[in-house]
Amino acid sequence: MPQTVFAPWDDPAEKPLIQFKGVTKRFGDFTAIDNIDLDIYAREFFALLGPSGCGKTTLMRMLAGFETPTEGKILLSGQDIGPVPPNQRAVNMMFQSYALFPHLTIWDNIAFGLRREGRDKAAIEARVEEMLKLTRLAKFAKRKPHQISGGQRQRVALARSLAKAPKLLLLDEPLGALDRKLREETQFELMDIQEKTGTTFVIVTHDQEEAMTVASRVAVMDEGKLMQVSTPDAIYEAPSSVYVADFIGDVNIIEGKAHQTGTKLQIDWAEGQPALSATTTKNFDLGQTCYMAIRPEKIAISADRPSGANVLQGEILDIAYLGNISTYHVKLPTGHVIKAQQANTRRISRREFTWEDKVWISWTDTAAVVLAQ
Amino acid sequence: MTPRLRAWALSAPALFLVALFLGLPVLSTLATTFGDPKGPFAQYAAFFDSRFRMTVLWRTMEVAVITTTISVIVGFMTAWVVAKSPARIKSLLIIAAVFPLLTGVVVRSFAWLIILGKNGILNDTLLWLGLISEPLSMLYTQFSVTIAMVYLFVPLMILTLVGVLEAIPQDLTEAAASLGATPAAAFRQVVLPMAVPGLIVGSVLVFTGSFTSYATPQLLGGERQMMMGTFLYQRAMVTFDWVGASTIAAVMVVVTLTTVLVMSKLARRLNPVAG
Ligand SMILES: Nc1ncnc2c1ncn2[C@@H]1O[C@H](COP(=O)(O)OP(=O)(O)O)[C@@H](O)[C@H]1O
Numbered sequence: 001m002p003q004t005v006f007a008p009w010d011d012p013a014e015k016p017l018i019q020f021k022g023v024t025k026r027f028g029d030f031t032a033i034d035n036i037d038l039d040i041y042a043r044e045f046f047a048l049l050g051p052s053g054c055g056k057t058t059l060m061r062m063l064a065g066f067e068t069p070t071e072g073k074i075l076l077s078g079q080d081i082g083p084v085p086p087n088q089r090a091v092n093m094m095f096q097s098y099a100l101f102p103h104l105t106i107w108d109n110i111a112f113g114l115r116r117e118g119r120d121k122a123a124i125e126a127r128v129e130e131m132l133k134l135t136r137l138a139k140f141a142k143r144k145p146h147q148i149s150g151g152q153r154q155r156v157a158l159a160r161s162l163a164k165a166p167k168l169l170l171l172d173e174p175l176g177a178l179d180r181k182l183r184e185e186t187q188f189e190l191m192d193i194q195e196k197t198g199t200t201f202v203i204v205t206h207d208q209e210e211a212m213t214v215a216s217r218v219a220v221m222d223e224g225k226l227m228q229v230s231t232p233d234a235i236y237e238a239p240s241s242v243y244v245a246d247f248i249g250d251v252n253i254i255e256g257k258a259h260q261t262g263t264k265l266q267i268d269w270a271e272g273q274p275a276l277s278a279t280t281t282k283n284f285d286l287g288q289t290c291y292m293a294i295r296p297e298k299i300a301i302s303a304d305r306p307s308g309a310n311v312l313q314g315e316i317l318d319i320a321y322l323g324n325i326s327t328y329h330v331k332l333p334t335g336h337v338i339k340a341q342q343a344n345t346r347r348i349s350r351r352e353f354t355w356e357d358k359v360w361i362s363w364t365d366t367a368a369v370v371l372a373q
Numbered sequence: 374m375t376p377r378l379r380a381w382a383l384s385a386p387a388l389f390l391v392a393l394f395l396g397l398p399v400l401s402t403l404a405t406t407f408g409d410p411k412g413p414f415a416q417y418a419a420f421f422d423s424r425f426r427m428t429v430l431w432r433t434m435e436v437a438v439i440t441t442t443i444s445v446i447v448g449f450m451t452a453w454v455v456a457k458s459p460a461r462i463k464s465l466l467i468i469a470a471v472f473p474l475l476t477g478v479v480v481r482s483f484a485w486l487i488i489l490g491k492n493g494i495l496n497d498t499l500l501w502l503g504l505i506s507e508p509l510s511m512l513y514t515q516f517s518v519t520i521a522m523v524y525l526f527v528p529l530m531i532l533t534l535v536g537v538l539e540a541i542p543q544d545l546t547e548a549a550a551s552l553g554a555t556p557a558a559a560f561r562q563v564v565l566p567m568a569v570p571g572l573i574v575g576s577v578l579v580f581t582g583s584f585t586s587y588a589t590p591q592l593l594g595g596e597r598q599m600m601m602g603t604f605l606y607q608r609a610m611v612t613f614d615w616v617g618a619s620t621i622a623a624v625m626v627v628v629t630l631t632t633v634l635v636m637s638k639l640a641r642r643l644n645p646v647a648g
């Protein structure tokens with residue numbers, strides 16, 4: 001049975017739910033959002049990822065209607081939403097602070113949006129009960145926001161946002177205040193709810209793991225610009241720039257000069273060292289500066305010299321023990337420090353390497369991505 | 374020293390001062406009111422029997438209630454504008470609002486004498502506009518007392534409410550908008566309920582302040598618009614009826630204390646983040 005992959009962005013016939021067209025937002029002479037073009041499709045779980053201050057919240061607030069673009073247009077289902085005030089947009093924003101109404105009970109918080117629509121009492125009641133059930137909050141319906149825990153508050157905010165079944169739900173760092181374990185649980189809960197309700201989610205986060213876990217696609221931002229928009233695996237395995245590679249996960253970057261023959265690439269990276277080899281589909285000029293990006297988990301570490309495309313010797317400088325894996329910092333004679341990861345399949349007492357051991361590191365010619373910038 | 378003991382020790386000097394200079398005088402004042410040879414409550418019976426004294430009490434209540442009501446409305450609207458303005462304009466507006474507080478009560482009441490007098494600014498203007506043919510007598514009326522009192526207490530209300538309104542996170546009104554609330558609905562459903570405790574605090578301040586005021590009714594109400602404060606002064610300093618004055622003081626204390634207690638109970642009940 002063929003499984004259909006959810007990838008509307010690859011289908012030219014698919015119409016995006018949201019379109020940013022050349023959107024720029026300036027505060028005074030500070031450019032917070034710099035000429036962004038972006039399509040987001042219905043039923044997507046879209047993550048905006050980037051360092052603090054890169055413009056994620058601003059982008060969302062423009063979608064919600066709390067900020068207007070200085071230049072460009074935002075379309076929702078093909079309609080320019082520029083002139084539509086926030087309360088008339090089929091968009092709901094869940095705030096980083098949750099913004100629960102402190103004077104209302106959980107029940108009334110969830111009913112707030114429904115009441116504004118003027119639905120009849122029975123319909124409101126049914127919908128609120130449904131939301132309480134979905135977010136497992138039925139027991140707390142009569143409490144006020146200050147009488148429940150942070151995780152529960154977060155679920156109330158979610159229930160309140162979902163109650164009106166918005167076309168688009170914006171979540172601004174919704175899990176920021178939760179501790180790690182609760183955050184992971186909630187991530188799966190969010191994905192589950194997103195699947196059940198079919199709502200399009202746009203989530204802001206500065207936690208790359210979170211983005212990778214929940215998102216159908218991730219946009220990596222920097223200083224108001226989109227650096228890359230792609231699926232989580234593509235962002236991780238085929239980053240388009242050193243910035244993205246470095247931002248998502250751990251990476252070793254080796255700078256060198258390119259010598260390309262077809263898809264094979266030789267990289268001169270240090271005096272008196274054999275060139276490193278990699279494969280690429282991009283074209284590099286002879287002698288062009290390039291950057292080899294290799295994830296630590298793709299570098300093998302061994303006591304004896306292995307055979308392979310890229311083999312280097314070094315000395316263990318540091319070991320970061322993370323429980324399930326260890327990251328070895330290996331110092332090469334050239335001064336480069338390369339991180340190599342190994343799963344800790346044995347107990348500590350029987351581990352192979354320790355500080356100052358001479359070791360070999362190696363990776364295949366397809367393990368690295370070569371980037372021009 | 375236990376933390377409890379230390380807290381007591383730290384507050385001892387203040388407690389001592391309050392006991393000596395507030396507690397004792399109030400108690401001894403109250404004590405004199407019960408010393409009448411005709412029985413402990415004779416003074417109070419006389420007070421509540423006297424048409425004149427009751428008129429003064431009701432007038433004072435009325436002026437205080439009207440002043441409070443107008444101050445709440447005017448103060449809330451002004452505070453809203455101040456709280457919503459950009460930071461730089463905000464501090465200018467707050468200074469403007471507080472400025473009258475920096476001049477004395479007497480000076481501010483005198484200003485109203487100049488405005489409301491027979492040949493005052495207001496009468497001159499109305500005559501010049503042809504709206505009236507002869508000067509109105511506005512001084513020494515309940516109107517003149519109330520208007521001066523409102524002027525006196527609005528800044529207090531503004532200051533109280535600006536703090537309260539600023540403490541309502543913008544997120545909340547935005548969340549309301551995002552959930553489909555029009556600006557008016559967001560105001561009614563979110564801002565107003567959250568401002569209730571502040572409104573109560575402000576009202577208590579203005580009510581007790583105007584109920585017990587002396588200088589303004591003295592200058593703008595005179596003998597004709599006697600209020601509890603001026604009445605008390607007259608009894609004590611003009612007729613030297615100390616027991617009568619103490620009785621008036623006792624009635625004032627009871628009214629203000631009752632207001633404070635009832636309102637703080639109400640505030641607790643209406644507190645948005647309570648039970
Ligand atoms: N109302 C505003 N006035 C001025 N500058 C703002 C305003 N809102 C955001 N900014 C600036 O725009 C940049 C992006 O902010 P924001 O979108 O909140 O970033 P992020 O959510 O990615 O951390 C920041 O440098 C911030 O200081």
Ligand SMILES: [Mg+2]
Binds near residue numbers: 056
């Ligand atoms: Mg933000």
